[in-house]
Amino acid sequence: MARGKFITFEGGEGTGKSTQSRILTARLMSEGRPAIRTREPGGSDGAEALRSLLVEGRADRWSPLSETLMMNAARRDHLERTIAPALEQGDWVICDRFADSTRAYQGAGGGVPAEFIATLERAVVGDNRPDLTLVFDLPPQIGLERAFGRDMFEVRFETKDIDFHNRLRAAYLAIARDEPGRCAVIDASGTEDEVAAVIWRTVMDRLAS
Numbered sequence: 001m002a003r004g005k006f007i008t009f010e011g012g013e014g015t016g017k018s019t020q021s022r023i024l025t026a027r028l029m030s031e032g033r034p035a036i037r038t039r040e041p042g043g044s045d046g047a048e049a050l051r052s053l054l055v056e057g058r059a060d061r062w063s064p065l066s067e068t069l070m071m072n073a074a075r076r077d078h079l080e081r082t083i084a085p086a087l088e089q090g091d092w093v094i095c096d097r098f099a100d101s102t103r104a105y106q107g108a109g110g111g112v113p114a115e116f117i118a119t120l121e122r123a124v125v126g127d128n129r130p131d132l133t134l135v136f137d138l139p140p141q142i143g144l145e146r147a148f149g150r151d152m153f154e155v156r157f158e159t160k161d162i163d164f165h166n167r168l169r170a171a172y173l174a175i176a177r178d179e180p181g182r183c184a185v186i187d188a189s190g191t192e193d194e195v196a197a198v199i200w201r202t203v204m205d206r207l208a209s
């Protein structure tokens, strides 16, 4: 049984990742490629419990260092229980956020040293690196307008100031520039159908051999 493909969706708030990850998963399934959609923080029972602690409440509820440790604990559980078993049985795994979110939010946004995040990432992710990462790019002002009002509770990171969100955008673009073999930048300003078409072409070009 060939190992499945691992695709992560990354980007700032309100960039349309969740909708587009649903569309891609449905299209893969309809074309006979078994696929699951999952998300971070979350995607396993333990990680979903940690998610509530992480994304609800006041912006200063956790320090960036505490967030880094909790995100990685959630990620390890998610990998062991959901992602790795699915890939081993040949499923495509479509994951809404993964390790680049920690580099961007806790690293560039929160000031946790990049070397510390990289060390944890090596220990927690190991060889389970994504085959493809789609980096959704949109000016933060537009993304935040889209994101606010969508979920009344999960707004902890959205309420951080605009400088924080500008740092996220720059960090994601830098990740994509540094790892062009893994990453593709997706202009998220188009219509839902336009963005979905770009994503499908990118996935087929890069992974459908």
Ligand code: TMP
Binding pocket: 039, 040, 041, 055, 071, 097, 098, 099, 100, 101, 102, 103, 105, 106, 154, 157, 158
């Ligand atoms: P979501 O709104 O895309 O579901 O993601 C939940 C929030 O968690 C989002 O504001 C980004 C944040 N987050 C981090 O800060 N670091 C991480 O490693 C992950 C996976 C998410």
